[in-house]
Amino acid sequence: MERKNLIDEINPEIRDVLIEMGAEDIFKCYQCGKCGSACPWFQVGTYDFPVFRVALEAALGTLAASEDKEELAREIDKVYRCVGCEACVDQCPHGVDIPKIFRAARRLLVDFGSYPEVLKATVRRIRETSNPFGEPKDKRPEWAKEIGIKHFDPSMEFLYFAGCIPAFDLRARRVAQATARLLLATEVPFGTLGTAENCCCEIVRRIGAEGVFTELASANIEAFLKAGVERIFVTCPHCYDSFKNEYPDLGSKFEVLHSSQYLLDFIEEGKLKPKRPFEYRVVYHDPCVLGRQNGIYDEPRSILRSIPGIELVEVEDFSRSLSVCCGAGSGGLWMEWDRDERIASVRAKQLTETGADVIAVACPYCLQMIEETTKSLDSEIPVMDVAEILAYSCLEDPGPIILPEDQS
Ligand code: SF4
Ligand code: SF4
Numbered sequence: 001m002e003r004k005n006l007i008d009e010i011n012p013e014i015r016d017v018l019i020e021m022g023a024e025d026i027f028k029c030y031q032c033g034k035c036g037s038a039c040p041w042f043q044v045g046t047y048d049f050p051v052f053r054v055a056l057e058a059a060l061g062t063l064a065a066s067e068d069k070e071e072l073a074r075e076i077d078k079v080y081r082c083v084g085c086e087a088c089v090d091q092c093p094h095g096v097d098i099p100k101i102f103r104a105a106r107r108l109l110v111d112f113g114s115y116p117e118v119l120k121a122t123v124r125r126i127r128e129t130s131n132p133f134g135e136p137k138d139k140r141p142e143w144a145k146e147i148g149i150k151h152f153d154p155s156m157e158f159l160y161f162a163g164c165i166p167a168f169d170l171r172a173r174r175v176a177q178a179t180a181r182l183l184l185a186t187e188v189p190f191g192t193l194g195t196a197e198n199c200c201c202e203i204v205r206r207i208g209a210e211g212v213f214t215e216l217a218s219a220n221i222e223a224f225l226k227a228g229v230e231r232i233f234v235t236c237p238h239c240y241d242s243f244k245n246e247y248p249d250l251g252s253k254f255e256v257l258h259s260s261q262y263l264l265d266f267i268e269e270g271k272l273k274p275k276r277p278f279e280y281r282v283v284y285h286d287p288c289v290l291g292r293q294n295g296i297y298d299e300p301r302s303i304l305r306s307i308p309g310i311e312l313v314e315v316e317d318f319s320r321s322l323s324v325c326c327g328a329g330s331g332g333l334w335m336e337w338d339r340d341e342r343i344a345s346v347r348a349k350q351l352t353e354t355g356a357d358v359i360a361v362a363c364p365y366c367l368q369m370i371e372e373t374t375k376s377l378d379s380e381i382p383v384m385d386v387a388e389i390l391a392y393s394c395l396e397d398p399g400p401i402i403l404p405e406d407q408s
Contacts, residue, residue: 107206154228
């Protein structure tokens, strides 16, 4: 592919719009290229993703701005390759927020209506049905009704917000149910919002549909306030990040905790007691949004260590802040990249090569991506949420739990 001559295409107007849309870091970049080697696409190896050029292209106003149809299509493909994992931010010597630059370019593309059809459809479904799958709203509380979870009322200690994937995906539903069964065992009163629960819209914002995010997130805040919610417990790191770090810009003040935090608190308070041994070698995969982006590395590991029988192992060189993304963030879950262009394959291979019997996760996006990918690599290693493993150890009836020997 012929590289465009950037100097001929300098466009200060586009640069200023990008800065206004959040790309204020563009002048901090000194083109060292370190971000490129931190990016998971570098490890995929079959797609040339020149991350280090993005800040320069934005500074010149040439990012996502071509009037040539084919060139613009290539730009859209590039801008929507970023899975928002923030490995580049962590490694950049100048702290340049590259994903924020990509997000600014996405906002520009969304404003022009020039973004991938598959993501347009995702945003449309969220707008119409309050979930990214386009499922009817009245199906959302089914997982909770099956195990008798009450509707939230203000006398309760907290709202449990399972999120869209656990509510609608049958595999992830088992995670929400295992978590809720653990919460029931603590005897601390909690409830869910039933059909009044809507998508947190983190994905909408990361796709670049800022207006839709503001509208739907504001409606969520209204619904929480109307219901009298003060504390929210979540299963999904994407809901966590959105409620904790983005909703406050819209005026929300709720306390938000991720399952790895509140379940650990309950263990430490003696309200949950791991007892049944889980005698397997377990490798924990750090979700980018939970670990790198919110600093929650120790809590899921502490929960796993509290369970008798577990041998906890790490992916050598690619653990904690150096963990490799599953590829599902920022719309990646819905993108259709070629089989040999999948970040999830890199991560699934790293995890299975540890020789673990079980891969533990703490994010429904990672669960879906890694489970689907290990299967496609003909691996029978089960992928389990930390809450499922804890439920197996603590509860008489943990619900359906698939152990390594149950895999066919
Ligand atoms: S690592 Fe930072 S300074 Fe170096 S090229 Fe990437 S964004 Fe620029
Ligand atoms: S956020 Fe992740 S995917 Fe995006 S450019 Fe940075 S390292 Fe690459």
